[in-house]
Amino acid sequence: xxEQKLRATLITGRTIEQGVxxxxxxxxxxxYDSCAVCFFDKSDMQKIGIKxxxxxxxxxxxxxxxxxxxxxxxxxxxxxxFIPCGSWANCITGDETFSMGMPLFKGFPVEVExxxxxxxxxxDELLLKQFGRNSL
Amino acid sequence: MKNGCAVCEAKMVHxxxxxxxxxxxxxxxNGKLEPVSxxxxxxxxxxILTDAKYPLLFGWSSTVNEAQRIGVELAEELGSALDNCCxxxxxxxxxxxxxxxxxAATLGQIRHRADLIVYWACNPWTSHPRHxxxxxxxxxxxxxxxxxxxxxxxxxxxxxRKKMDIASKRIEREEAQINPQVExxxxxxxxxxxxxxxMIVVDVRKTMSAEAADYFMQIEPNRDYDVxxxxxxxxxxxxxxxxxxxxxxxxxLREVADAMxxxxxxxxxxxxxxxxxxxxxxxxxxxxxxxxDLNRKTKxxxxxxxxxxxxxxxxxxxxxxxxxxxAIDFSQGYPQFNPGENTAVDLLKREDNxxxxxxxxxxxxxxxxxxxxxxxxxxxxxINPDMNAISRLGDVVFPxxxxxxxxxxxxxxxxxxxxxxxxxxxxxxxxxxxxxxxxKILAEVRExxxxxxxxxxxxxxxxxxxxxxxxxxxCPAPVTKPKPKKVVKKxxxxx
Numbered sequence: 001x002x003e004q005k006l007r008a009t010l011i012t013g014r015t016i017e018q019g020v021x022x023x024x025x026x027x028x029x030x031x032y033d034s035c036a037v038c039f040f041d042k043s044d045m046q047k048i049g050i051k052x053x054x055x056x057x058x059x060x061x062x063x064x065x066x067x068x069x070x071x072x073x074x075x076x077x078x079x080x081x082f083i084p085c086g087s088w089a090n091c092i093t094g095d096e097t098f099s100m101g102m103p104l105f106k107g108f109p110v111e112v113e114x115x116x117x118x119x120x121x122x123x124d125e126l127l128l129k130q131f132g133r134n135s136l
Numbered sequence: 137m138k139n140g141c142a143v144c145e146a147k148m149v150h151x152x153x154x155x156x157x158x159x160x161x162x163x164x165x166n167g168k169l170e171p172v173s174x175x176x177x178x179x180x181x182x183x184i185l186t187d188a189k190y191p192l193l194f195g196w197s198s199t200v201n202e203a204q205r206i207g208v209e210l211a212e213e214l215g216s217a218l219d220n221c222c223x224x225x226x227x228x229x230x231x232x233x234x235x236x237x238x239x240a241a242t243l244g245q246i247r248h249r250a251d252l253i254v255y256w257a258c259n260p261w262t263s264h265p266r267h268x269x270x271x272x273x274x275x276x277x278x279x280x281x282x283x284x285x286x287x288x289x290x291x292x293x294x295x296x297r298k299k300m301d302i303a304s305k306r307i308e309r310e311e312a313q314i315n316p317q318v319e320x321x322x323x324x325x326x327x328x329x330x331x332x333x334x335m336i337v338v339d340v341r342k343t344m345s346a347e348a349a350d351y352f353m354q355i356e357p358n359r360d361y362d363v364x365x366x367x368x369x370x371x372x373x374x375x376x377x378x379x380x381x382x383x384x385x386x387x388x389l390r391e392v393a394d395a396m397x398x399x400x401x402x403x404x405x406x407x408x409x410x411x412x413x414x415x416x417x418x419x420x421x422x423x424x425x426x427x428x429d430l431n432r433k434t435k436x437x438x439x440x441x442x443x444x445x446x447x448x449x450x451x452x453x454x455x456x457x458x459x460x461x462x463a464i465d466f467s468q469g470y471p472q473f474n475p476g477e478n479t480a481v482d483l484l485k486r487e488d489n490x491x492x493x494x495x496x497x498x499x500x501x502x503x504x505x506x507x508x509x510x511x512x513x514x515x516x517x518x519i520n521p522d523m524n525a526i527s528r529l530g531d532v533v534f535p536x537x538x539x540x541x542x543x544x545x546x547x548x549x550x551x552x553x554x555x556x557x558x559x560x561x562x563x564x565x566x567x568x569x570x571x572x573x574x575x576k577i578l579a580e581v582r583e584x585x586x587x588x589x590x591x592x593x594x595x596x597x598x599x600x601x602x603x604x605x606x607x608x609x610x611c612p613a614p615v616t617k618p619k620p621k622k623v624v625k626k627x628x629x630x631x
Contacts, residue, residue: 023146025156026525074344087501098416107358127525133529135523
């Protein structure tokens with residue numbers, strides 16, 4: 001049965017594609033393709049009825065973001081979703097530092113739901129939406 | 137270019153000349169960035185910084201030590217907060233090191249001697265693509281061989297197994313039997329106790345690095361502290377009255393601990409999975425304590441996998457100049473250190489600072505947007521070679537040269553070894569180095585303060601490296617003393 005929402009633990013981190021994308025330029029297609037994604041376990045994708053390339057809305061206590069879904073290529077990690085670090089991941093990361101200067105980047109709860117036909121914003125669109133300005 | 141990884145190639149072949157490169161200083165006027173002259177931009181930046189009551193100078197991790205040093209002087213002159221990217225990556229590691237010390241070694245030592253390599257909560261295959269190949273498991277050291285061949289054999293075996301499966305499906309022409317799902321967290325293989333190089337990866341998710349390892353131990357998120365503490369108990373011959381710790385059965389932990397104690401030279405590399413998980417610096421503290429315990433039985437060292445290419449250098453320079461590695465506050469006129477209060481994210485969260493200068497970093501993409509919204513309430517000056525997320529948001533945007541590509545300087549490697557970066561290509565005309573640009577801003581700040589009758593610092597910084605340095609000197613051949621000629625005593629001729 002397809003569920004409405006998936007409750008999962010979010011991990012953000014590096015990927016080699018994100019590393020290459022950021023060096024090619026933050027406005028590059030490579031950066032957009034490698035960062036505006038969320039990796040899922042196969043079983044979790046079936047639960048909320050999404051496929052590779054579907055758009056999903058990931059929501060945390062601190063915000064929400066629309067990204068593309070992709071199947072995580074290594075091993076099985078049900079209940080865990082992964083977003084490469086970048087502007088999209090940081091729409092939902094938290095400012096709680098536990099008095100140590102380090103905000104919430106890994107291991108906090110999020111909710112994921114399918115969001116068909118909703119656009120995945122580019123970096124400039126995302127910055128304009130969040131901060132009201134960009135380079136254009 | 138030779139021997140570069142994918143990230144290196146993206147930066148050094150394509151990145152530095154991409155369309156995203158900034159070539160002229162810009163100032164935001166009516167919501168739009170407009171090109172201006174360098175002098176105008178420097179004046180505007182100095183004006184913003186001196187008008188502010190408590191600016192924040194953040195970044196410093198992708199620039200050279202010579203520029204970082206001027207940054208400290210600028211922070212002192214302004215009475216500002218000074219922080220580097222370390223506060224959102226390995227800051228907790230620095231805090232833990234201050235608490236309990238760290239048994240460390242250079243990468244060369246590990247390359248030649250280490251026979252057990254543990255990657256804890258990091259994925260070197262993606263974040264440090266040449267690390268495994270050049271310094272740990274897949275390199276031929278003087279005393280330890282490469283594990284590459286056994287890895288290739290493992291890959292070949294798994295590929296031939298897949299081929300056999302496909303062939304058998306065709307022959308039987310029946311619905312293929314679905315293999316039972318491989319238990320990710322299986323017991324450690326017998327080979328973990330073998331002599332020679334071994335690699336263990338501990339992480340919350342399977343990665344490419346885990347695929348290449350001899351054993352992959354998958355633990356539950358935020359349970360690093362528990363698992364390391366359990367390993368410490370086993371190493372100290374204490375009994376554990378639980379079956380599982382952090383999702384890992386105690387028998388498996390016992391075998392991993394055995395491998396750790398039996399090795400001749402072990403190393404734990406830990407990544408952001410530890411510093412950014414629950415427990416933060418306590419995770420690192422207990423990991424260092426594990427290395428300390430293991431040193432009673434064998435030789436073990438521990439090292440953080442530092443990220444930005446010169447974030448270690450930022451810590452080194454700040455510590456050398458002020459006494460503290462990051463999270464420094466100059467508002468009292470002397471340096472104070474208090475992570476959690478003077479760290480960039482906390483300052484922004486509390487809205488303490490009223491102007492920000494970001495240099496060679498991108499908090500626009502790597503800080504939580506909830507705190508970035510507070511940064512955007514006040515003027516923002518950015519110094520970056522390319523148009524990254526923070527430059528797109530800046531009020532005064534400076535271009536700068538790429539260090540290590542367009543100018544020379546010094547950077548610290550992750551094991552705190554200073555290295556000289558070379559110049560490869562000419563910089564675009566009119567674009568200054570970080571060092572020159574910061575010196576100009578500092579001089580302008582002092583001018584403004586003098587006009588206002590405020591006291592200014594006495595030292596004048598001199599730019600150290602403007603000319604290309606000499607090529608690396610070749611180690612001279614050992615001097616051998618000429619062997620003394622054998623003096624053959626002439627036999628006295630018999631009379």
